Amino acid sequence: MNVIRVCRWMKIGLAQFDPLIGDFDYNLSKMDTLARDARRRGCDLVVFPELAVCGYPPRDLLERHEFVEDSLGALDKLVSRIQGITVLCGCVTRNEAPFGKPLHNSAILFRDGRILGMVHKRLLPSYDVFDESRYFEPGPASRPLVVNDVRLGVTICEDIWNDDFLPGQRHIYGVNPVAELVQQGVDFFVTISASPFTLQKQQVRFSILDGLVQKYSRPFVYVNAVGGQDALVFDGASLAVGKGGIVIAQAADFKEDLVLADLAAGTGECHRISSSDEEKIVKALCLALKDYTDRCGLKKVTLGLSGGIDSSVTAVLAAKAMGKQNVLGVIMPSPYTSKESIEDAERLAGNLGIDTATLPISRVFESYLDTLDPLFKGLEPGVAEENIQARIRGNLLMAISNKFGYMVLSTGNKSELAVGYCTLYGDMSGGYALISDLPKLLVYNVARYLNSKKKVIPERVFSKPPSAELRPGQRDEDDLPPYDLLDPILEMYLEENLSPDQIIAEGFGRDVVLKVVSMVERNEYKRRQAPIGPKVTSKAFGCGRRYPIAHGYRVSHRDMRQGS
Numbered sequence: 001m002n003v004i005r006v007c008r009w010m011k012i013g014l015a016q017f018d019p020l021i022g023d024f025d026y027n028l029s030k031m032d033t034l035a036r037d038a039r040r041r042g043c044d045l046v047v048f049p050e051l052a053v054c055g056y057p058p059r060d061l062l063e064r065h066e067f068v069e070d071s072l073g074a075l076d077k078l079v080s081r082i083q084g085i086t087v088l089c090g091c092v093t094r095n096e097a098p099f100g101k102p103l104h105n106s107a108i109l110f111r112d113g114r115i116l117g118m119v120h121k122r123l124l125p126s127y128d129v130f131d132e133s134r135y136f137e138p139g140p141a142s143r144p145l146v147v148n149d150v151r152l153g154v155t156i157c158e159d160i161w162n163d164d165f166l167p168g169q170r171h172i173y174g175v176n177p178v179a180e181l182v183q184q185g186v187d188f189f190v191t192i193s194a195s196p197f198t199l200q201k202q203q204v205r206f207s208i209l210d211g212l213v214q215k216y217s218r219p220f221v222y223v224n225a226v227g228g229q230d231a232l233v234f235d236g237a238s239l240a241v242g243k244g245g246i247v248i249a250q251a252a253d254f255k256e257d258l259v260l261a262d263l264a265a266g267t268g269e270c271h272r273i274s275s276s277d278e279e280k281i282v283k284a285l286c287l288a289l290k291d292y293t294d295r296c297g298l299k300k301v302t303l304g305l306s307g308g309i310d311s312s313v314t315a316v317l318a319a320k321a322m323g324k325q326n327v328l329g330v331i332m333p334s335p336y337t338s339k340e341s342i343e344d345a346e347r348l349a350g351n352l353g354i355d356t357a358t359l360p361i362s363r364v365f366e367s368y369l370d371t372l373d374p375l376f377k378g379l380e381p382g383v384a385e386e387n388i389q390a391r392i393r394g395n396l397l398m399a400i401s402n403k404f405g406y407m408v409l410s411t412g413n414k415s416e417l418a419v420g421y422c423t424l425y426g427d428m429s430g431g432y433a434l435i436s437d438l439p440k441l442l443v444y445n446v447a448r449y450l451n452s453k454k455k456v457i458p459e460r461v462f463s464k465p466p467s468a469e470l471r472p473g474q475r476d477e478d479d480l481p482p483y484d485l486l487d488p489i490l491e492m493y494l495e496e497n498l499s500p501d502q503i504i505a506e507g508f509g510r511d512v513v514l515k516v517v518s519m520v521e522r523n524e525y526k527r528r529q530a531p532i533g534p535k536v537t538s539k540a541f542g543c544g545r546r547y548p549i550a551h552g553y554r555v556s557h558r559d560m561r562q563g564s
Helices: 024-040 059-063 065-081 177-183 201-216 277-295 309-322 339-352 362-376 383-404 414-419 440-453 459-463 483-495 500-505 510-522 524-528 555-563
Strands: 011-016 045-047 086-094 103-111 114-120 145-147 150-156 188-193 220-224 226-229 232-235 239-241 247-250 257-262 301-304 327-331 355-358 407-410
Touching (some): 011 024, 011 220, 011 239, 024 065, 059 065, 065 103, 103 150, 114 150, 201 220, 201 239, 226 277, 277 309, 277 440, 301 309, 301 383, 309 327, 309 440, 327 339, 362 383, 414 440, 440 483, 483 510, 500 510, 510 524
Parallel strands (some): 011 045, 301 407
Antiparallel strands (some): 011 257, 220 239, 239 247
16 A cells, blocks of 8 residues: 655655766756756655765875865855755765774765754665765665655665665675664655666666565656766666556656656656666767766877778767867778778768878887897797787877867777787877777677668678788687677576686587686786776676786686596
8 A cells, every 4th residue: 555645745856867976066066056946846745866076986086185175165055056946966974983994985965054854874885886884874764754744765876776676686784774764653754875877777776666666566767867976977867656557757868957847746757768778878978078078178099990890880980079170080000001991080080080100100110120120030920019009009199189179989899808909009009998898799789770870881890801901801700709709608697607617508609608707807918008088888898896916826727627
């Protein structure tokens, strides 16, 4: 049975916005504008995301005294600044107890300069990209916040991710804040969140909210952050779920939005969200790049155009995010670059309307070989000579960056990065690795999606075999398993944490599985030096995967010994 009382105080504004970490004036101005809009549209309550005042995640800025003081001062300004509407927002507060971490991750409820209540996040995630227990003390037992005879159950992000109906999940916390609040007779729940995007995350969030509504017979209002922050992307997609799992209100994904939900009437505003994985990825990567460059004070980007699928997709996304006038494509043919690759790169640039520069590297390559001849004389050409070409290209791109202030986009994909099919200080050079969490097959899917909107990538790019073109007749499959084998093995090993034996049991050949796992293991040192890039899969390289570089536990070696 739905226990909501019908009362006046029921119209809620879900205000998802894109905070800038540490820019308190900017964040307060955004929140003030959204609160005024919500009040004008008749809302009784406006809800902002987790840590909205300071931005999420502030990481070790929280260890700086002045940052915390400025954050607390900004909160005081916000409380006095917004008038005529009740506000719930995320913020940092001090832990007043004489023990524990010095800060709380909190939600504060206020109106017209008066604080009505406060709760602290109880479940602090310390897995994948999260490290909240490094900074925050868990809050005490949950208590409802009461306003106008309405009892709000306020939870913060992870607080709703620990119920016993969640499938396939080990419960890592000993408390259930939602169940505790239900026992205290709350009328409905409001969850403020900064939940990073990954594929399938929107479906997971809805299934959790739907399950909580069905189990506890209370509506849930869920307000999520939006925007790009370094390697994380927040997709927004805030929503309110009512009786029977009906979506009452739905905010758009990957952009700032304000939608209204009337819990008493069971009605609200629903804005469109993405309908396919490819659409989500395009929006996520464009948002990530735009926010990253804006916040780093960068106006233009440059990248190498090889005529291949990876650089083509990166260029299309860059032009979409930054504007074609802010993208420079650099074509750098070597002695082994095919005429078709140059044509495809030029055609792509023409279709996009971006500027290009052509810098042949053959003479530079010959100079390198001449310089190295006293050491290399009499030795067969091999990987060293191939990598010289990649490093020449990386150096040229970085020279352009230094001279004109453009940020270099590296164009490698997740499959290459996983197995080390990339060159340190060569194609790995750059400030941002835009597609570094997209496996090769997904890159093709995204390319097809982009072309379905406007055909800009030449058709030949899809049909020709992938090649680094660093030696005569080279193809990726000379050195790697075919991508339709490689990508599933990588997904099972990296994202599902399956052992080589478990992957082999799924029908993959023993030799190819052990080869792939061995390549992943021995290239950790390369990935540690790679530029950051936006996370879109459940397990991305970077802050979410923390493996040692030097160690003696090699799964592939262990399995090879056991199999011999």
